[in-house]
Amino acid sequence: MRDVVTAYxxxxxxxxxxxxxxxxxxxxxxxxxxxxxxxxxxxxxxVAEGGPPKGWTTGDFLSYYAAATLLWNLSGDxxxxxxxxxxxxxxxxxxxxxxxxxxxxxxxxDLGHRLIFLTVLVPxxxxxxxxxxxxxxxxxxxxxxxVAAALxxxxxxxxxxxxxxxLIGFWSTQTSNxxxxxxxxxxxxxxxxxxxxxxxxWLRSVAVVLPFRTAxxxxxxxxxxxxxxxxxxxxxxxxxxxxxxxxxxxxxxWRHGVRRYQAVAG
Amino acid sequence: MSGWSRHARVLAICWRAAVAGEVExxxxxxxNVALSAFWMVWAAAGASVYFRFTGTVAGWxxxxxxxxxxxxxxxxxxxxxxxxxxxxxxxxxxxxxxxxFLLTKxxxxxxxxxxxxxxxxxxxxxxxxxxxxxxxxxxxGRGVSVVALAAFGLLLGCAVLLLYALTVLLMALxxxxxxxxxxxxxxxxxxxxxxxxxxxxxxxxQAVLTVVPVAFLTTYPAxxxxxxLDPYLLVIAPAVAVxxxxxxxxxxxxxxHSYSGASA
Numbered sequence: 030m031r032d033v034v035t036a037y038x039x040x041x042x043x044x045x046x047x048x049x050x051x052x053x054x055x056x057x058x059x060x061x062x063x064x065x066x067x068x069x070x071x072x073x074x075x076v077a078e079g080g081p082p083k084g085w086t087t088g089d090f091l092s093y094y095a096a097a098t099l100l101w102n103l104s105g106d107x108x109x110x111x112x113x114x115x116x117x118x119x120x121x122x123x124x125x126x127x128x129x130x131x132x133x134x135x136x137x138x139d140l141g142h143r144l145i146f147l148t149v150l151v152p153x154x155x156x157x158x159x160x161x162x163x164x165x166x167x168x169x170x171x172x173x174x175x176v177a178a179a180l181x182x183x184x185x186x187x188x189x190x191x192x193x194x195x196l197i198g199f200w201s202t203q204t205s206n207x208x209x210x211x212x213x214x215x216x217x218x219x220x221x222x223x224x225x226x227x228x229x230x231w232l233r234s235v236a237v238v239l240p241f242r243t244a245x246x247x248x249x250x251x252x253x254x255x256x257x258x259x260x261x262x263x264x265x266x267x268x269x270x271x272x273x274x275x276x277x278x279x280x281x282x283w284r285h286g287v288r289r290y291q292a293v294a295g
Numbered sequence: 296m297s298g299w300s301r302h303a304r305v306l307a308i309c310w311r312a313a314v315a316g317e318v319e320x321x322x323x324x325x326x327n328v329a330l331s332a333f334w335m336v337w338a339a340a341g342a343s344v345y346f347r348f349t350g351t352v353a354g355w356x357x358x359x360x361x362x363x364x365x366x367x368x369x370x371x372x373x374x375x376x377x378x379x380x381x382x383x384x385x386x387x388x389x390x391x392x393x394x395x396f397l398l399t400k401x402x403x404x405x406x407x408x409x410x411x412x413x414x415x416x417x418x419x420x421x422x423x424x425x426x427x428x429x430x431x432x433x434x435x436g437r438g439v440s441v442v443a444l445a446a447f448g449l450l451l452g453c454a455v456l457l458l459y460a461l462t463v464l465l466m467a468l469x470x471x472x473x474x475x476x477x478x479x480x481x482x483x484x485x486x487x488x489x490x491x492x493x494x495x496x497x498x499x500x501q502a503v504l505t506v507v508p509v510a511f512l513t514t515y516p517a518x519x520x521x522x523x524l525d526p527y528l529l530v531i532a533p534a535v536a537v538x539x540x541x542x543x544x545x546x547x548x549x550x551x552h553s554y555s556g557a558s559a
Contacts, residue, residue, distance in 0.1 A: 070496040082348035223344040
């Protein structure tokens with residue numbers, strides 16, 4: 030365990046440097062990540078035509094989708110493609126030989142990239158909150174600390190969920206499609222398709238106990254000041270519960286799966 | 296016209312070879328078709344959230360928005376099946392010198408480079424997309440006249456030409472920039488912007504999307520099918536599409552002039 034902890038800073042640092050080298054790619058993936066803004070654009074038209082749905086004003090939608098864009102770029106989902114590619118090519122064999130478990134190799138690599146995104150997106154979000162009328166977050170020191178904790182939890186849950194899913198690759202070649210199906214279904218419960226407050230009641234009551242909201246909607250709602258103390262505590266409890274569940278699930282599946290692994294290439 | 300039939304025959308052979316290479320992976324094929332269908336249901340269900348609060352957005356009912364979403368899947372499927380696999384190979388063509396080899400073939404270089412490959416996994420997407428469009432038309436309760444259908448066919452053809460022109464333009468850029476992956480993102484973004492009718496966005500976004508010309512991809516063909524197209528677009532759309540193909544072809548030839556070859 031100590032080895033893993035000491036390995037994190039240098040591995041994350043080297044991944045950050047790699048990500049910083051390909052600045053153009055980072056800029057491009059930020060620019061093409063405009064999908065949430067399309068969804069927002071339609072909401073703004075609805076507000077302009079018929080008034081705010083359920084009290085959600087233009088400012089609310091701007092605040093929600095600006096923060097949602099940050100969360101989208103912060104998710105740890107991307108490790109699925111890396112796992113899938115390495116299992117197919119046999120590059121996983123090399124990773125198995127290294128002293129740190131592959132999970133941590135993928136995690137540190139992804140974390141390095143996320144940090145580069147954060148250095149662009151957090152100042153952009155602060156700037157937007159200062160400049161764009163209506164885009165505001167009612168934050169004090171306590172809430173800001175809670176949001177920071179919720180962001181860490183969001184990343185950890187999305188990373189562990191994606192990594193657990195990636196292990197399907199030991200049994201099947203359809204990991205990425207299975208993941209996309211899972212993600213697509215989850216996107217209705219995460220706040221990605223629309224803010225959960227605007228979803229039907231039954232969906233909302235299911236969503237608050239699922240892991241998807243922890244990784245996306247929960248930190249956004251917290252930042253927007255839409256959760257009281259009880260709902261905040263409940264959100265953290267659900268997130269921590271899923272974190273523990275995926276950690277256990279990952280270990281169990283890994284133990285069975287890695288025995289089946291036969292290197293494809295040398 | 297023997298030139299045309301010869302070109303068609305050669306492309307058919309290229310496609311048969313590409314298909315033969317991929318149909319071996321049957322599970323993969325069906326899994327991808329199922330996923331395409333899922334994404335379509337996903338998009339339709341996602342759009343339905345808007346209509347919990349309103350009957351029409353900018354004059355578009357939910358059924359009419361489905362018509363556009365179906366067309367979006369049609370065009371996006373064509374992009375993924377026919378255009379993207381060729382565009383993404385451009386980097387290798389230039390880097391490895393394959394382009395030199397392709398240029399020496401007794402065949403139109405632009406057609407060969409831009410249409411040689413096909414990705415089987417997305418070939419059914421246009422069929423699924425048009426099925427959703429049909430569902431949207433039926434749900435909208437509008438009858439479709441023969442004239443509207445003909446106008447729709449014309450505008451959809453223009454949309455496909457426009458998309459092809461963009462791909463050729465990006466290929467021309469790829470010869471110079473050797474960054475096909477990044478350029479592929481541009482064509483992805485262009486099509487993605489056509490997911491909803493452009494009227495669903497307010498100005499200035501709507502104006503930009505009309506000029507860019509995202510509106511020609513799905514919004515205008517859908518309007519034609521629903522029988523509410525401004526008639527002057529029947530002239531403008533073909534002009535824009537043909538103009539785009541001409542510009543792209545000129546850009547492609549120009550980029551080949553600046554290309555000095557990579558193989559020894």
